[in-house]
Amino acid sequence: xxxxxxxxxxxxxxxxxxxxxxxxxxxxxxxxxxxxxxxxxxxxxxxxxxxxxxxxxxxxxxxxxxxxxxxxxxxxxxxxxxxxxxxxxxxxxxxxxxxxxxxxxxxxxxxxxxxxxxxxxxxxxxxxxxxxxxxxxxxxxxxxxxxxxxxxx
Amino acid sequence: xxxxxxxxxxxxxxxxxxxxxxxxxxxxxxxxxxxxxxxxxxxxxxxxxxxxxxxxxxxxxxxxxxxxxxxxxxxxxxxxxxxxxxxxxxxxxxxxxxxxxxxxxxxxxxxxxxxxxxxxxxxxxxxxxxxxxxxxx
Numbered sequence: 001x002x003x004x005x006x007x008x009x010x011x012x013x014x015x016x017x018x019x020x021x022x023x024x025x026x027x028x029x030x031x032x033x034x035x036x037x038x039x040x041x042x043x044x045x046x047x048x049x050x051x052x053x054x055x056x057x058x059x060x061x062x063x064x065x066x067x068x069x070x071x072x073x074x075x076x077x078x079x080x081x082x083x084x085x086x087x088x089x090x091x092x093x094x095x096x097x098x099x100x101x102x103x104x105x106x107x108x109x110x111x112x113x114x115x116x117x118x119x120x121x122x123x124x125x126x127x128x129x130x131x132x133x134x135x136x137x138x139x140x141x142x143x144x145x146x147x148x149x150x151x152x153x
Numbered sequence: 154x155x156x157x158x159x160x161x162x163x164x165x166x167x168x169x170x171x172x173x174x175x176x177x178x179x180x181x182x183x184x185x186x187x188x189x190x191x192x193x194x195x196x197x198x199x200x201x202x203x204x205x206x207x208x209x210x211x212x213x214x215x216x217x218x219x220x221x222x223x224x225x226x227x228x229x230x231x232x233x234x235x236x237x238x239x240x241x242x243x244x245x246x247x248x249x250x251x252x253x254x255x256x257x258x259x260x261x262x263x264x265x266x267x268x269x270x271x272x273x274x275x276x277x278x279x280x281x282x283x284x285x286x287x288x289x290x
Contacts, residue, residue, distance in 0.1 A: 030183075033182075033183045034183040034184070037179040037180065037182070037183045038179075038180065038183070038211065038214045038215075038218075039170065039215075039218065040218065041222070042221060042225060042226060044226050044227065045226075054226075054227050055227060055289070056226070060226070062214070062217070062221075063214075063217045063221070063231050063234070064210055064213050064214040064217055067184055067186075067210040067213075068183075068184055068185065070186075071184070071185040071186065075188075086200055087200050088188070088190065089190070089206070089238070089241065090208075090209035090210075090238050091237070091238055092235070092236065092237050092238065093209065093210075093213060093235060093236045094233075094234075094235040095233060095234050095235065096232070096233040097230075097231055097232060097233060
């Protein structure tokens, strides 16, 4: 068995095991800073007065703000980066968006490892780990699903 | 342009950003993603990379901004998107664009399917993806 195949065997039993739900309160400043520091120019993402006049009725999070919910879940509780493979890169993302995320929302995030596999890359065999994170808001509405894949070699 | 006239084959007007390490540090802060590959130059050199790498989610953020600049959130809702990071994106000029691959009517709304790309300053596609956007009526 190759070294990578052994690692895959070690990680496989964790596939489908969900993390404890984590509740994260979304402060207005977190959305506004994300919008301004990434160069958003549409006020619906950072200006409450002008956002009130839009169909959203107030500030909503930009589409990639969802990535903020990965912290503390995917790198710490789902993926295993302690595998003696020095390089970790981001490979793929798949995102479905639901209800808009608004300041004051309390989002429940649940993550799980969904796949572990090997693929041949430009630098030799590479180990991929895939995770899903599901997000719901305080009203129980679906706000998003993120599938993110990391590659180690 | 009015949204009613958008057709298959139409371009997502390309937009460019000059990405430097200041942007990467800002993004690390707001995304709370402190992975070393985005700020630690000697660490990346030790792994054989020419420089730190742009966060995949920052590239994706700019791909989404190319769309929302064209189809503003007041008039269009992003339903889903995906991205494949084909090669590392390094700091420098980043250009994002794409085109409409399909336009269908679903449950009373027009849904556009887009193919999107992000290119580095050599014109190589570093990240490619797709997106579906519903046009509000």
